[in-house]
Amino acid sequence: MNTGAxxxxxxxxxxxxxPPSSRVWRRLRDDRWGLFGLLLVxxxxxxxxxxxxxxxxxxxxxxSGGRWQPxxxxxxxxxxxxxxxxFQRSLYSVRVAFEIGLLVAATSTLLGALLGALAGWxxxxxxxxxxxxxxxxxxxxxxxxxVAAVAFAMRGNPWAMHFAMVATFWTTTCRLVRAExxxxxxxxxxQSALALGLSAPRTVLRHVLPNTVHVLLAxxxxxxxxxxxxxxxxxxxxxxxxxxxxxxxxxxxxxxxxLAGRFNNLLAASLPLFGILLGFxxxxxxxxxxxxxxxxxx
Amino acid sequence: xxxxxxxxxxxxxxxxxxxxxxxxxxxxxxxxAAGEIVALVGESGCGKTLTAAALLGIPPEPGGRLEIRxxxxxxxxxxxxxxxxxxxxxxxxxxxVSQDPLTALDPVIRTGTQLVSVLxxxxxxxxxxxxxKARELLxxxxxxxxxxxxxxxxxxxxxxxxxxxLIAMALSCDPAVVVADEPTTALDVTTQAEILHLLRTRARDxxxxxxxxxxxxxxxxxxxxxxxxxxxxxxxEQGPAASLFESPAHPYTxxxxxxxxxxxxxxxxxxxxxxxxVPAPGHxxxxxxxxxxxxxxxxxxxKQEPELTTSNGAHLREVACxxxxxxxxxxxxx
Amino acid sequence: xxxxxxxxxxxxxxxxxxxxxxAPGGQKLNAVNGVSLRLREGSILGVVGESGCGKSSLARAxxxxxxVAAGSLFYRGxxxxxxxxxxxxxxxxxxxxxFQDPANSLSxxxxxxxTLEEPLALYRMAGRDEWPGxxxxxxxxxxxxxxxxxxxxxxxxxxxxxxxxxxxxxxxxPDLIIADEPVSSLDVSAQARVIERIRHAxxxxxxxxxxxxxxxxxxRQLADDVSVMYLGRLxxxxxxDRVFAEPAHPYTxxxxxxARGNGAPGSGLKGEPPSPLTPPxxxxxxxxxxxxxxxxxxxxxxxxxxxxxxxxxxTHLVRCHLWN
Numbered sequence: 001m002n003t004g005a006x007x008x009x010x011x012x013x014x015x016x017x018x019p020p021s022s023r024v025w026r027r028l029r030d031d032r033w034g035l036f037g038l039l040l041v042x043x044x045x046x047x048x049x050x051x052x053x054x055x056x057x058x059x060x061x062x063x064s065g066g067r068w069q070p071x072x073x074x075x076x077x078x079x080x081x082x083x084x085x086x087f088q089r090s091l092y093s094v095r096v097a098f099e100i101g102l103l104v105a106a107t108s109t110l111l112g113a114l115l116g117a118l119a120g121w122x123x124x125x126x127x128x129x130x131x132x133x134x135x136x137x138x139x140x141x142x143x144x145x146x147v148a149a150v151a152f153a154m155r156g157n158p159w160a161m162h163f164a165m166v167a168t169f170w171t172t173t174c175r176l177v178r179a180e181x182x183x184x185x186x187x188x189x190x191q192s193a194l195a196l197g198l199s200a201p202r203t204v205l206r207h208v209l210p211n212t213v214h215v216l217l218a219x220x221x222x223x224x225x226x227x228x229x230x231x232x233x234x235x236x237x238x239x240x241x242x243x244x245x246x247x248x249x250x251x252x253x254x255x256x257x258x259l260a261g262r263f264n265n266l267l268a269a270s271l272p273l274f275g276i277l278l279g280f281x282x283x284x285x286x287x288x289x290x291x292x293x294x295x296x297x298x
Numbered sequence: 299x300x301x302x303x304x305x306x307x308x309x310x311x312x313x314x315x316x317x318x319x320x321x322x323x324x325x326x327x328x329x330x331a332a333g334e335i336v337a338l339v340g341e342s343g344c345g346k347t348l349t350a351a352a353l354l355g356i357p358p359e360p361g362g363r364l365e366i367r368x369x370x371x372x373x374x375x376x377x378x379x380x381x382x383x384x385x386x387x388x389x390x391x392x393x394x395v396s397q398d399p400l401t402a403l404d405p406v407i408r409t410g411t412q413l414v415s416v417l418x419x420x421x422x423x424x425x426x427x428x429x430x431k432a433r434e435l436l437x438x439x440x441x442x443x444x445x446x447x448x449x450x451x452x453x454x455x456x457x458x459x460x461x462x463x464l465i466a467m468a469l470s471c472d473p474a475v476v477v478a479d480e481p482t483t484a485l486d487v488t489t490q491a492e493i494l495h496l497l498r499t500r501a502r503d504x505x506x507x508x509x510x511x512x513x514x515x516x517x518x519x520x521x522x523x524x525x526x527x528x529x530x531x532x533x534x535e536q537g538p539a540a541s542l543f544e545s546p547a548h549p550y551t552x553x554x555x556x557x558x559x560x561x562x563x564x565x566x567x568x569x570x571x572x573x574x575x576v577p578a579p580g581h582x583x584x585x586x587x588x589x590x591x592x593x594x595x596x597x598x599x600x601k602q603e604p605e606l607t608t609s610n611g612a613h614l615r616e617v618a619c620x621x622x623x624x625x626x627x628x629x630x631x632x
Numbered sequence: 633x634x635x636x637x638x639x640x641x642x643x644x645x646x647x648x649x650x651x652x653x654x655a656p657g658g659q660k661l662n663a664v665n666g667v668s669l670r671l672r673e674g675s676i677l678g679v680v681g682e683s684g685c686g687k688s689s690l691a692r693a694x695x696x697x698x699x700v701a702a703g704s705l706f707y708r709g710x711x712x713x714x715x716x717x718x719x720x721x722x723x724x725x726x727x728x729x730x731f732q733d734p735a736n737s738l739s740x741x742x743x744x745x746x747t748l749e750e751p752l753a754l755y756r757m758a759g760r761d762e763w764p765g766x767x768x769x770x771x772x773x774x775x776x777x778x779x780x781x782x783x784x785x786x787x788x789x790x791x792x793x794x795x796x797x798x799x800x801x802x803x804x805x806p807d808l809i810i811a812d813e814p815v816s817s818l819d820v821s822a823q824a825r826v827i828e829r830i831r832h833a834x835x836x837x838x839x840x841x842x843x844x845x846x847x848x849x850x851x852r853q854l855a856d857d858v859s860v861m862y863l864g865r866l867x868x869x870x871x872x873d874r875v876f877a878e879p880a881h882p883y884t885x886x887x888x889x890x891a892r893g894n895g896a897p898g899s900g901l902k903g904e905p906p907s908p909l910t911p912p913x914x915x916x917x918x919x920x921x922x923x924x925x926x927x928x929x930x931x932x933x934x935x936x937x938x939x940x941x942x943x944x945x946x947t948h949l950v951r952c953h954l955w956n
Contacts, residue, residue, distance in 0.1 A: 456904055458904060487847075491890035491891075514820070554820060556824075557823070558820055561852055564877075566853065569823075569827050
């Protein structure tokens, strides 16, 4: 039946001057879980800043105490088999996780946005086909197999893991951006910019990509989560961090220890990992809701 | 005048607002006779679409409320009907043809299936019978090859064809009243003329009363028997189309007329926009709601709300204005 | 264009333009097929026709947004289709545009000020210190105040957005504005205001307009000359007064009758326009023409002079066998 038609008139109401970004902030502010996630992320960010600036976590490699010291005022989480302070190691791991997450997310988002914009803008062209083909190939290789192969091929290179992650994580961003760009390019304001005489690259950078930020931000947050998880798993498998420390390495150590009833490493790695992933996940969800241009303005 | 098919008294639509409810449609009343085509005219934001929806018992989202003293369709009282009662009545006694035929049809279901399901909901139980009736209806609204049309998806039809399908749906249960909300706005002139012809023929042959909601006063004057002009949620003027178009009494009607480009022979008058904007709901000035845009407003207009009364003693004409224009007076001096 | 009088070179000329669209199945569809137009300096040319008649493709091809399959475009006597895209962009300052959909015509994440500054920066117009003055002047010309400058498009009404689009088009002092259905999605009063502003802009700045609309009454308000399109072809063109008073082509007559009619039988055309993928042979209108003759389905008519006005400058041309 056709009775479900529009029931509201559009009122030419005088609206207060407010940019769209403030609407996003308002929606974020009203999202309790999102705020909680943001708080968590900021907490971890504070820790990693402290580690990065040398204020904490510097003694992660020093074998200062005896092996397997219990929890004490000096060693909050005890020491490991080499007599290293587990608390210090966990703190330093925050920085490692953050670095990898942000770096990989930023690089793969940038790469995905640029290739997605190219493919979407020139959809149906050879460039589009090429981008889609490469993305399809990369998506069809099992991730850990791919990373193992890359790690083997780039033996000894500390960036092998980063490279492998970026190479696989950009594809989703690329597909999302491609679809958005295809939708946007026929819109009148984009045609308007072209008719004004703006070159295609400038039109894309100035009028098209800014309208995909909701995709980029939300997808970026998701990639951070994926990268942190992948780093831990790869390090656990011995394919990731080699000459440093990471929750993954700590978990690898703990596999033997838990059999002996020592849970220090396990808990010191898995609990903070859980916290950071929860934080970023909540932020990603909140961002997605707040930035969704189709959602009705609150 | 022939039999009254629709009687509306004191119909209000209320929206929740800061503090109190806001009457976005305020105590509207009118009548439709059998076979009559009446236009409900006004700018967007005047409440005409809300009024149309209210006639089908649909309150606005979110949290809107209807307050109706009398709503009589073909002798039956509907004002106290609950949602379940309305579901049965919609389509059967009063039906809606909406503005956008693309969104009003489900894109993934064949048009025939949609039409058949409407028929079966309203009493035709046999699938074969419903399909036969559907083909007949599509033929009645002037669609070529009704059987072929039934197999098509909405996006395979042109805008004019989709609008015909919607009209066929609205007419499927032979309702006493059809509310058509801007049915031709999205269509080309030639298609527009055919759709209007279709509605007129229906009104004449079957005595269906049609309420045509439109912003185009010149279209209303060409097609309709009577015109209701709405502003700020109230009916400000009403009367027979020809007489009202000839000598509008309310300055708002005159202003609307001056804003519509005409296509009469010779040099058409240059269009003049109405001053200002439609005020947001709740921001109507005190007194007459139009006084802040009205070239004739004076003290009394700012103090006292005018009632809808017989205008200038003219037959069948009513106007809600303290300072109505008299016939022969120069139009809107803006 | 060998002529001594400078006024004889039209501001913009379209000659035998063909625009193709790719259709499903690798087919080609002629959206615009052999259209020729001449636009005089400071005049308003209305192009009218039903949806799908190719009028928007014509506008987009003139703006360089669609490739030209055949034919030529001349701007002040300069052939545009052979220009390299960089040079072509150089002529773009003189030809601006207003599109239909106010909800979509302005970049949603840019303030009105940013939107208006874009053409000034792009064409390197005047010094930055002169921009506010120029912007204030066009805003005044479209009847808006400068308090809107720091707003975003979603905070403006449809009519206001459309007048901002007009302001942006006027900023670079163009010779020609191509307006594709500039008022068709607006409410009566907003529509009247935009019409008023287009008339005002033509009068004060001498800007010529190509006004595309399906609404004959809007064309009647503004246009000096009218061209009627059907299925990618021009079927009639001439001075607006003449075309509206004595339409020569049966299609124009039907359009006018439909727009003036009261829905009484006979005022509309039979059926729907045929698909542009398979245009009928002969005269493209013969399948719906109430006066079609035998030869209409076989021969495509050429243009005939229906009437010549006093000075002979603007002729009333019609493409119909009835006039042969």
